[in-house]
Amino acid sequence: PESLHYPDVRRDESIVDNYHGTLVADPYRWLEDPESAETKDFVEIQSKLTASVLDKCKTKEKLKERITALYDYAKYDCPLKQGNKYFYMHNTGLQPQSVFYMQDSLEAEPEVLLDPNTLSEDGTVSLSQSALSEDGTFLACGISASGSDWVNIKYMRVADKKFQSDVLSWVKFSSITWTHDHKGFFYSRYPAPKEGVDAGTETEINLYHELYYHFLGSDQSEDILCWKDSDNAKWLFGSEVTDDGKYLLLTIEEGCDPVNRLYYCDLTSLPAGLEGFRGSTDMLPFQKLVDNFDAQYTYVANDGSVFTFTSNKDAPKCKVTRVDLENPTVWTDIIPESETDVLSSATCVNEQQLVVCYLSDVKHVLQVRDLQTGNFLYQLPLDIGSVSSVSGRREEREIFFRFTSFLNPGTIFRCNLAAVKPVPEVFRDTEVKDFDRDAFETKQVFASSKDGTRVPMFIVSKKGTILNGDQPTLLYGYGGFNISLTPYFSASRLALVRHHGAVFAMANIRGGGEYGEDWHKAGSLSKKQNCFDDFQACAEYLISEGYTQPKKLCIEGGSNGGLLVAACVNQRPELYGCALAHVGVMDMLRFHKFTIGHAWTSDYGCSDKAEDFEWLVKYSPLHNVRRPWEGAQNGRNNVQYPAMMLLTADHDDRVVPLHSLKLLATLQYELCKKDANSPQTNYIIARIDSKAGHGAGRPTQKIIDQTSDAFSFFAMVTEAPWIE
Numbered sequence: 001p002e003s004l005h006y007p008d009v010r011r012d013e014s015i016v017d018n019y020h021g022t023l024v025a026d027p028y029r030w031l032e033d034p035e036s037a038e039t040k041d042f043v044e045i046q047s048k049l050t051a052s053v054l055d056k057c058k059t060k061e062k063l064k065e066r067i068t069a070l071y072d073y074a075k076y077d078c079p080l081k082q083g084n085k086y087f088y089m090h091n092t093g094l095q096p097q098s099v100f101y102m103q104d105s106l107e108a109e110p111e112v113l114l115d116p117n118t119l120s121e122d123g124t125v126s127l128s129q130s131a132l133s134e135d136g137t138f139l140a141c142g143i144s145a146s147g148s149d150w151v152n153i154k155y156m157r158v159a160d161k162k163f164q165s166d167v168l169s170w171v172k173f174s175s176i177t178w179t180h181d182h183k184g185f186f187y188s189r190y191p192a193p194k195e196g197v198d199a200g201t202e203t204e205i206n207l208y209h210e211l212y213y214h215f216l217g218s219d220q221s222e223d224i225l226c227w228k229d230s231d232n233a234k235w236l237f238g239s240e241v242t243d244d245g246k247y248l249l250l251t252i253e254e255g256c257d258p259v260n261r262l263y264y265c266d267l268t269s270l271p272a273g274l275e276g277f278r279g280s281t282d283m284l285p286f287q288k289l290v291d292n293f294d295a296q297y298t299y300v301a302n303d304g305s306v307f308t309f310t311s312n313k314d315a316p317k318c319k320v321t322r323v324d325l326e327n328p329t330v331w332t333d334i335i336p337e338s339e340t341d342v343l344s345s346a347t348c349v350n351e352q353q354l355v356v357c358y359l360s361d362v363k364h365v366l367q368v369r370d371l372q373t374g375n376f377l378y379q380l381p382l383d384i385g386s387v388s389s390v391s392g393r394r395e396e397r398e399i400f401f402r403f404t405s406f407l408n409p410g411t412i413f414r415c416n417l418a419a420v421k422p423v424p425e426v427f428r429d430t431e432v433k434d435f436d437r438d439a440f441e442t443k444q445v446f447a448s449s450k451d452g453t454r455v456p457m458f459i460v461s462k463k464g465t466i467l468n469g470d471q472p473t474l475l476y477g478y479g480g481f482n483i484s485l486t487p488y489f490s491a492s493r494l495a496l497v498r499h500h501g502a503v504f505a506m507a508n509i510r511g512g513g514e515y516g517e518d519w520h521k522a523g524s525l526s527k528k529q530n531c532f533d534d535f536q537a538c539a540e541y542l543i544s545e546g547y548t549q550p551k552k553l554c555i556e557g558g559s560n561g562g563l564l565v566a567a568c569v570n571q572r573p574e575l576y577g578c579a580l581a582h583v584g585v586m587d588m589l590r591f592h593k594f595t596i597g598h599a600w601t602s603d604y605g606c607s608d609k610a611e612d613f614e615w616l617v618k619y620s621p622l623h624n625v626r627r628p629w630e631g632a633q634n635g636r637n638n639v640q641y642p643a644m645m646l647l648t649a650d651h652d653d654r655v656v657p658l659h660s661l662k663l664l665a666t667l668q669y670e671l672c673k674k675d676a677n678s679p680q681t682n683y684i685i686a687r688i689d690s691k692a693g694h695g696a697g698r699p700t701q702k703i704i705d706q707t708s709d710a711f712s713f714f715a716m717v718t719e720a721p722w723i724e
């Protein structure tokens with residue numbers, strides 16, 4: 001392809017930072033201000049350049065049409081029983097936002113409780129969370145705009161379905177938990193950022209999280225400040241009320257590691273209840289059950305003061321443990337840690353039972369066990385794939401769980417655990433029009449990383465794919481924050497496989513949670529390079545096994561996965577033909593300065609520390625762009641960077657757009673502008689969306705538009721054929 005005409009972009013060579021004696025230039029520092037005219041001009045020019053490239057993607061419209069058709073299937077989540085009604089989210093297929101329904105019984109006519117599509121013309125206002133009061137009388141909703149993490153909470157009486165006037169603002173990273181007297185709920189918030197900001201476009205750091213209680217019908221200014229900690233600005237506060245309504249649990253996190261402090265307040269011990277705190281500056285009295293960040297504790301159930309938690313305390317693959325608040329130093333393991341499988345969730349159901357979900361070699365397993373003893377009772381039969389959610393309550397005998405896989409768009413099962421022989425039955429199945437799942441196959445393989453570590457990888461392809469190294473291949477990964485990539489249905493990727501003959505691969509590299517906390521730690525801090533080694537090993541597996549070849553191989557990742565992609569391209573530009581980096585963390589020396597970035601130091605470390613700086617500066621995408629054709633050892637050659645598309649959006653306040661903008665400017669300068677004889681003809685562009693954020697809450701059309709752009713770019717670059 002003829003090389004693009006990239007814009008001349010100002011470099012401020014005066015910006016040089018001193019990190020523990022090492023000087024590091026940051027010439028595009030000015031792109032960190034989203035409000036400046038210069039930044040807005042930069043975004044506009046880049047968007048025009050990207051549009052000119054996308055115009056060359058001949059299959060874009062056809063691919064968009066096919067992605068739309070494959071995406072147009074009914075989407076449900078599990079029903080939730082609350083009070084004497086059932087509640088669930090449903091999307092007929094292409095609705096911008098899913099709709100919240102309720103039913104008097106599973107057979108009754110569903111009734112719309114809240115349709116978020118009525119909250120905006122363009123579908124960019126979303127229902128980011130919801131919480132029903134104990135007997136289903138009230139519904140509290142978290143409403144977000146343009147994909148920002150900022151939430152406004154409103155509530156309604158379920159009976160009349162109209163929002164009341166209360167609006168709680170500047171809520172972020174919050175649970176919503178009701179007291180069982182239906183008088184109000186706990187939530188968390190930050191101090192309001194500066195006036196007049198378009199919420200979600202600001203990059204201001206989020207510090208001093210606070211836990212409040214809101215009395216229905218009052219003004220937010222009268223809310224009770226339940227907890228804050230002026231000595232620990234980074235701490236985040238989560239709240240939960242126990243099933244018996246007696247205790248308020250306060251979980252404290254200081255970052256993204258699976259560890260938390262656990263405080264509790266016996267609400268029945270408050271002399272005048274929460275009312276007694278109205279107008280007072282006193283905070284609630286909390287007992288500190290766990291007052292360190294050694295492990296994670298997640299509430300499962302309690303019988304009076306005897307509490308059951310899942311925890312990774314001395315158990316990197318997790319376990320179920322028990323403690324009596326009256327005797328808080330004695331912990332008893334109820335389900336000890338498994339040798340091989342990761343315990344990913346435990347739900348108390350049917351009075352005295354637990355539904356326990358394990359991850360076993362990246363596939364889910366569901367067991368029913370006894371709550372008191374932990375004893376195994378039986379396993380629920382499951383195909384190979386993922387349990388994306390389990391819905392059940394202690395006082396209910398039935399559970400629902402949602403199963404999905406690469407070729408199954410979602411099946412919801414219902415199981416009556418009180419039956420003599422409990423057997424899950426299909427409660428909702430999903431049909432995808434004009435999709436013949438038998439034409440495809442999924443397999444799990446294991447690549448061998450640089451240090452010999454076995455790295456699992458799923459491969460999805462059309463049956464009969466010839467391993468002649470000629471298939472356009474999309475390799476997706478994440479590798480961080482203890483997050484496990486388990487099989488899930490993606491209409492856009494299946495459209496790619498179906499119509500461009502692509503192979504889709506998903507790598508379970510270190511840093512994730514696939515094999516528990518050890519696997520996570522093995523891809524964090526000073527060991528972060530293991531993520532990149534694992535991902536490169538998966539790429540080389542796909543080449544050596546004959547699936548593809550470098551110029552037809554595209555790597556894709558989002559957020560921490562965007563970092564993965566950009567770092568792998570810097571380290572092995574000759575290994576890939578294309579790279580799609582969504583909302584990536586690209587400036588590893590400055591990420592902690594913006595919004596919630598400081599919480600990620602648990603995985604990355606922080607450049608404020610000399611030791612951490614040493615490992616961060618070695619892989620930080622922004623600081624490791626080099627012209628491959630100048631390789632000292634091999635003189636001048638024609639190795640160039642793959643075609644790259646960076647994707648971000650103006651309201652991404654999780655990973656602020658400046659990361660992608662600064663990397664884009666650096667790539668275009670170093671690879672395309674600085675060397676007059678540059679051999680770089682592969683495109684280096686960015687897709688910058690507006691009224692959109694990190695991903696959550698994105699309306700259907702924006703999802704389809706973005707994946708059509710990204711995947712038709714991949715298809716053009718890898719010269720993938722179009723198959724009707």
Ligand SMILES: O=C(NCC(=O)N1CCC[C@H]1C(=O)O)OCc1ccccc1
Pocket residue numbers: 173236253254255256481558559560561585596599600654655
């Ligand atoms: O920052 C995150 N999650 C991590 C996150 O979103 N990351 C981590 C790296 C970039 C980006 C991503 O990969 O999506 O969520 C906010 C939060 C809530 C509670 C406690 C701590 C933090």
